[in-house]
Amino acid sequence: MTNLESPPLRRVFAPDLMAGQVALVTGGGTGIGRAVAIGLAEAGADLLLAARRIEPLEQSAAEIRKATGRRVEVAVCNIREREQVESLAATAIERFGGPIDVLVNNAGGQFPTPARSMKPKGWNAVIDLNLTGTWNMTQVFGNQMLDGRGGSIVNVIAVIGRGFPGLAHTSAARAAVAELTRTLAFEWGTRIRINCVAPGPVRTPAFDDAGYEINASPIVRRQPIPRFGTPHEVAYGVVFLASPAATFITGEVLYVAGGQQIYGLNQALLDDSFERPPRGVAAVDDDA
DSSP: OOTTSOOOOOOOSOTTTTTTOEEEEETTTSHHHHHHHHHHHHTTOEEEEEESOHHHHHHHHHHHHHHHOOOEEEEEOOTTOHHHHHHHHHHHHHHHSSOOSEEEEOOOOOOOOOGGGOOHHHHHHHHIIIIIHHHHHHHHHHHHHHHTTOEEEEEEOOOOSSOOTTOHHHHHHHHHHHHHHHHHHHHTTTTEEEEEEEEOSBOOHHHHHTTOHHHHHHHHTTSSSOSOBOHHHHHHHHHHHHSGGGTTOOSOEEEESTTTTTSSOOOSSOGGGGTOOOTTOOOOOTTO
């Protein structure tokens, strides 16, 4: 295997690591959410998968049940709608007999566009989903955990701290979730551990549908591990933080990004999208 190849999929956790626990994964029918659900089930957890569309949820649930023998329930929920989140919390207690043990806030979405041309509708949609939706899930299910036996929350965000040209809306929302995580780590620390996993460029169907590849390929080559990540590599980080292997870790951001958080380009569009010269080319003053 060279450093440009993705590693083979493998089981890396003990099959009883999460035994006796129930985990809820939002956006659990596709992409990173599906990989997280598989990883949690392989580690022994039972699952509740939630998303806005039932078909991908049912397909993933059937595959996970067959592969792992774990109990996997599904429910439709738009996390931007508080009433639907509260209904989902009641459904979880009804189906599993009590509050969940692990919440993975994976549902999210964005689209690349220069800030100059971003419309209010696009801004609000991304903020509502990635920030407000995460808050809805975190407060509703966090309150159940606080009143019950505690638990663990993992928020899937993005590389933050360096800016994210081309994704001003999601960079604002994801950074806010990171600060929310650090805040709640203190407020809820006696009962709940809460952490973030920050993926770098990961190849998923949503990634391809959003048109990232043509822009991301030359960008990815500049990061320390010069390739795209896989959903399962992100899932390994989520399972670790959710599990008893991380019982003294809270308020952290774990980057699963090939080193993009420290070196290389961190942008969703190439320089010419921002009317800038390519990297390594000096700007020319026409009046000189």
